[in-house]
Amino acid sequence: xxxxxxxxxxxxxxxxxxxxxxxxxxxxxxxxxxxxxxxxxxxxxxxxxxxxxxxxxxxxxxxxxxxxxxxxxxxxxxxxxxxxxxxxxxxxxxxxxxxxxxxxxxxxxxxxxxxxxxxxxxxxxxxxxxxxxxxxxxxxxxxxxxxxxxxxxxxxxxxxxxxxxxxxxxxxxxxxxxxxxxxxxxxxxxxxxxxxxxxxxxxxxxxxxxxxxxxxxxxxxxxxxxxx
Numbered sequence: 001x002x003x004x005x006x007x008x009x010x011x012x013x014x015x016x017x018x019x020x021x022x023x024x025x026x027x028x029x030x031x032x033x034x035x036x037x038x039x040x041x042x043x044x045x046x047x048x049x050x051x052x053x054x055x056x057x058x059x060x061x062x063x064x065x066x067x068x069x070x071x072x073x074x075x076x077x078x079x080x081x082x083x084x085x086x087x088x089x090x091x092x093x094x095x096x097x098x099x100x101x102x103x104x105x106x107x108x109x110x111x112x113x114x115x116x117x118x119x120x121x122x123x124x125x126x127x128x129x130x131x132x133x134x135x136x137x138x139x140x141x142x143x144x145x146x147x148x149x150x151x152x153x154x155x156x157x158x159x160x161x162x163x164x165x166x167x168x169x170x171x172x173x174x175x176x177x178x179x180x181x182x183x184x185x186x187x188x189x190x191x192x193x194x195x196x197x198x199x200x201x202x203x204x205x206x207x208x209x210x211x212x213x214x215x216x217x218x219x220x221x222x223x224x225x226x227x228x
Contacts, residue, residue, distance in 0.1 A: 015126030016156030076113035
Protein backbone atom coordinates (compact mmCIF):
# COMPACT_ATOMS: atom_id res chain seq x y z
CA UNK A 1 0.00 0.00 0.00
CA UNK A 2 1.12 3.56 -0.66
CA UNK A 3 0.71 6.61 1.52
CA UNK A 4 0.97 9.78 -0.54
CA UNK A 5 1.90 13.23 0.65
CA UNK A 6 -1.18 15.21 1.55
CA UNK A 7 0.33 18.62 0.88
CA UNK A 8 -1.00 20.57 -2.07
CA UNK A 9 0.90 21.32 -5.23
CA UNK A 10 1.83 24.66 -6.75
CA UNK A 11 0.61 24.79 -10.34
CA UNK A 12 2.09 27.59 -12.43
CA UNK A 13 0.11 28.41 -15.57
CA UNK A 14 1.43 30.89 -18.13
CA UNK A 15 0.61 31.90 -21.66
CA UNK A 16 1.09 34.84 -23.97
CA UNK A 17 -1.51 37.57 -23.60
CA UNK A 18 -4.59 36.21 -25.40
CA UNK A 19 -3.52 32.57 -24.99
CA UNK A 20 -6.53 31.74 -22.85
CA UNK A 21 -4.95 30.80 -19.51
CA UNK A 22 -7.68 32.65 -17.61
CA UNK A 23 -10.45 30.61 -19.22
CA UNK A 24 -8.61 27.35 -18.57
CA UNK A 25 -8.03 28.24 -14.91
CA UNK A 26 -11.72 29.11 -14.53
CA UNK A 27 -12.55 25.62 -15.82
CA UNK A 28 -10.10 23.97 -13.40
CA UNK A 29 -11.59 25.82 -10.44
CA UNK A 30 -15.11 24.95 -11.50
CA UNK A 31 -14.19 21.25 -11.79
CA UNK A 32 -12.72 21.06 -8.29
CA UNK A 33 -13.46 24.16 -6.19
CA UNK A 34 -12.73 22.56 -2.79
CA UNK A 35 -9.20 21.33 -3.52
CA UNK A 36 -7.93 24.22 -5.65
CA UNK A 37 -7.23 27.86 -4.89
CA UNK A 38 -6.22 30.62 -7.26
CA UNK A 39 -3.70 33.05 -5.83
CA UNK A 40 -4.86 36.50 -6.97
CA UNK A 41 -1.95 38.50 -8.35
CA UNK A 42 -1.41 42.16 -7.58
CA UNK A 43 -0.86 44.60 -10.46
CA UNK A 44 -0.25 48.27 -11.08
CA UNK A 45 -1.98 48.27 -14.49
CA UNK A 46 -5.21 50.15 -15.09
CA UNK A 47 -8.54 48.46 -14.43
CA UNK A 48 -10.31 47.36 -17.62
CA UNK A 49 -14.06 47.23 -18.19
CA UNK A 50 -14.17 43.44 -17.78
CA UNK A 51 -12.01 43.40 -14.63
CA UNK A 52 -13.40 42.55 -11.20
CA UNK A 53 -11.08 43.94 -8.50
CA UNK A 54 -10.17 41.19 -6.05
CA UNK A 55 -11.03 38.48 -8.58
CA UNK A 56 -9.09 39.19 -11.75
CA UNK A 57 -6.35 41.11 -9.91
CA UNK A 58 -5.76 43.17 -6.80
CA UNK A 59 -5.21 46.64 -8.26
CA UNK A 60 -2.80 49.13 -6.69
CA UNK A 61 -0.91 52.19 -7.87
CA UNK A 62 2.69 51.95 -9.05
CA UNK A 63 3.81 53.65 -5.83
CA UNK A 64 1.82 51.22 -3.67
CA UNK A 65 3.28 48.25 -5.55
CA UNK A 66 6.82 49.51 -5.08
CA UNK A 67 6.17 49.99 -1.36
CA UNK A 68 4.96 46.37 -1.12
CA UNK A 69 8.20 45.26 -2.79
CA UNK A 70 10.16 47.04 -0.05
CA UNK A 71 7.98 45.38 2.60
CA UNK A 72 8.71 41.89 1.18
CA UNK A 73 5.03 41.30 0.40
CA UNK A 74 5.62 39.33 -2.81
CA UNK A 75 6.82 35.80 -3.45
CA UNK A 76 7.87 37.07 -6.87
CA UNK A 77 7.15 40.08 -9.06
CA UNK A 78 7.94 41.35 -12.52
CA UNK A 79 7.40 44.29 -14.85
CA UNK A 80 5.40 43.22 -17.90
CA UNK A 81 4.59 45.61 -20.78
CA UNK A 82 5.22 48.59 -18.49
CA UNK A 83 3.17 47.38 -15.52
CA UNK A 84 4.05 45.56 -12.31
CA UNK A 85 2.63 42.10 -11.57
CA UNK A 86 3.34 40.17 -8.38
CA UNK A 87 2.38 37.04 -6.44
CA UNK A 88 1.58 37.73 -2.77
CA UNK A 89 3.06 35.30 -0.22
CA UNK A 90 -0.10 35.50 1.90
CA UNK A 91 -2.12 32.29 2.32
CA UNK A 92 -0.02 30.12 -0.06
CA UNK A 93 1.69 28.00 2.63
CA UNK A 94 -1.57 27.74 4.58
CA UNK A 95 -3.38 26.33 1.54
CA UNK A 96 -0.60 23.89 0.65
CA UNK A 97 -0.41 22.55 4.21
CA UNK A 98 -4.18 21.97 4.07
CA UNK A 99 -3.74 19.78 0.97
CA UNK A 100 -5.12 22.39 -1.41
CA UNK A 101 -3.47 22.92 -4.80
CA UNK A 102 -2.43 26.53 -5.39
CA UNK A 103 -2.73 27.85 -8.94
CA UNK A 104 -0.49 30.75 -9.94
CA UNK A 105 -1.53 32.58 -13.11
CA UNK A 106 1.66 34.45 -13.93
CA UNK A 107 3.77 35.72 -16.79
CA UNK A 108 6.93 34.09 -18.16
CA UNK A 109 9.42 36.06 -16.09
CA UNK A 110 7.37 35.50 -12.94
CA UNK A 111 7.29 31.76 -13.67
CA UNK A 112 11.09 31.77 -14.00
CA UNK A 113 11.34 33.43 -10.59
CA UNK A 114 9.05 30.79 -9.05
CA UNK A 115 11.11 28.00 -10.65
CA UNK A 116 14.21 29.25 -8.86
CA UNK A 117 12.36 29.36 -5.54
CA UNK A 118 10.16 26.26 -5.91
CA UNK A 119 11.60 23.95 -8.62
CA UNK A 120 9.19 21.13 -7.68
CA UNK A 121 6.17 23.19 -8.77
CA UNK A 122 4.26 22.14 -11.91
CA UNK A 123 4.87 24.49 -14.83
CA UNK A 124 2.29 24.49 -17.65
CA UNK A 125 2.49 26.70 -20.72
CA UNK A 126 -0.72 27.44 -22.64
CA UNK A 127 0.01 27.84 -26.35
CA UNK A 128 -2.33 29.55 -28.84
CA UNK A 129 -3.12 27.48 -31.99
CA UNK A 130 -1.33 30.07 -34.13
CA UNK A 131 -0.04 33.63 -33.96
CA UNK A 132 -2.79 34.69 -36.35
CA UNK A 133 -5.47 33.44 -33.95
CA UNK A 134 -3.62 35.09 -31.07
CA UNK A 135 -3.87 38.51 -32.77
CA UNK A 136 -7.59 37.90 -33.47
CA UNK A 137 -8.19 37.16 -29.80
CA UNK A 138 -6.36 40.31 -28.73
CA UNK A 139 -8.47 42.39 -31.12
CA UNK A 140 -11.73 40.85 -29.89
CA UNK A 141 -10.95 42.00 -26.36
CA UNK A 142 -11.44 45.64 -27.40
CA UNK A 143 -9.27 46.71 -24.47
CA UNK A 144 -6.13 47.91 -26.28
CA UNK A 145 -5.37 50.21 -29.17
CA UNK A 146 -3.41 49.00 -32.20
CA UNK A 147 -0.04 50.02 -30.76
CA UNK A 148 -0.65 48.07 -27.54
CA UNK A 149 -1.87 45.05 -29.49
CA UNK A 150 1.33 45.08 -31.56
CA UNK A 151 3.42 45.42 -28.40
CA UNK A 152 1.61 42.44 -26.86
CA UNK A 153 2.06 40.46 -30.07
CA UNK A 154 5.82 41.04 -30.18
CA UNK A 155 6.06 40.13 -26.48
CA UNK A 156 4.02 36.97 -27.12
CA UNK A 157 6.35 35.97 -29.96
CA UNK A 158 9.33 36.15 -27.58
CA UNK A 159 7.44 34.33 -24.83
CA UNK A 160 6.57 31.35 -27.02
CA UNK A 161 10.28 30.73 -27.43
CA UNK A 162 10.49 30.23 -23.64
CA UNK A 163 8.21 27.16 -23.72
CA UNK A 164 11.12 24.75 -23.14
CA UNK A 165 11.48 26.12 -19.60
CA UNK A 166 8.13 24.57 -18.68
CA UNK A 167 7.26 20.96 -17.80
CA UNK A 168 4.21 20.81 -20.09
CA UNK A 169 2.69 22.62 -23.04
CA UNK A 170 -1.02 22.57 -23.91
CA UNK A 171 -2.38 24.06 -27.14
CA UNK A 172 -5.58 25.97 -26.43
CA UNK A 173 -7.58 25.38 -29.61
CA UNK A 174 -10.78 23.92 -28.17
CA UNK A 175 -11.19 25.18 -24.61
CA UNK A 176 -12.85 22.04 -23.19
CA UNK A 177 -10.09 19.82 -24.60
CA UNK A 178 -7.38 22.11 -23.23
CA UNK A 179 -8.96 21.97 -19.76
CA UNK A 180 -9.09 18.15 -19.95
CA UNK A 181 -5.40 18.00 -20.84
CA UNK A 182 -4.42 20.22 -17.91
CA UNK A 183 -6.60 18.09 -15.62
CA UNK A 184 -4.74 14.99 -16.85
CA UNK A 185 -1.39 16.64 -16.09
CA UNK A 186 -2.45 17.48 -12.53
CA UNK A 187 -3.72 13.93 -11.91
CA UNK A 188 -0.53 12.40 -13.31
CA UNK A 189 1.64 14.64 -11.15
CA UNK A 190 -0.14 13.40 -8.02
CA UNK A 191 1.03 9.88 -8.93
CA UNK A 192 4.70 10.79 -9.07
CA UNK A 193 7.03 8.57 -7.04
CA UNK A 194 8.50 11.57 -5.22
CA UNK A 195 5.05 12.27 -3.76
CA UNK A 196 5.10 8.92 -1.96
CA UNK A 197 5.55 9.47 1.74
CA UNK A 198 5.62 5.82 2.79
CA UNK A 199 5.23 2.31 1.35
CA UNK A 200 3.72 -0.18 3.77
CA UNK A 201 2.04 -3.58 3.87
CA UNK A 202 -1.37 -4.16 5.37
CA UNK A 203 -2.16 -7.25 7.51
CA UNK A 204 -3.28 -9.56 4.68
CA UNK A 205 -0.28 -8.74 2.51
CA UNK A 206 2.05 -9.42 5.40
CA UNK A 207 0.44 -12.83 5.95
CA UNK A 208 0.87 -13.73 2.29
CA UNK A 209 4.46 -12.52 2.33
CA UNK A 210 5.26 -14.70 5.34
CA UNK A 211 3.48 -17.61 3.68
CA UNK A 212 5.54 -17.33 0.50
CA UNK A 213 8.93 -17.09 2.20
CA UNK A 214 8.25 -20.05 4.45
CA UNK A 215 8.35 -23.00 2.07
CA UNK A 216 7.15 -25.55 4.62
CA UNK A 217 4.18 -23.47 5.66
CA UNK A 218 3.44 -22.63 2.06
CA UNK A 219 3.14 -26.34 1.20
CA UNK A 220 0.80 -27.04 4.08
CA UNK A 221 -1.49 -24.02 3.83
CA UNK A 222 -4.23 -23.27 1.38
CA UNK A 223 -3.21 -20.01 -0.20
CA UNK A 224 -6.70 -19.32 -1.53
CA UNK A 225 -8.01 -19.36 2.03
CA UNK A 226 -5.37 -16.91 3.13
CA UNK A 227 -6.25 -14.24 0.58
CA UNK A 228 -10.01 -14.16 1.06
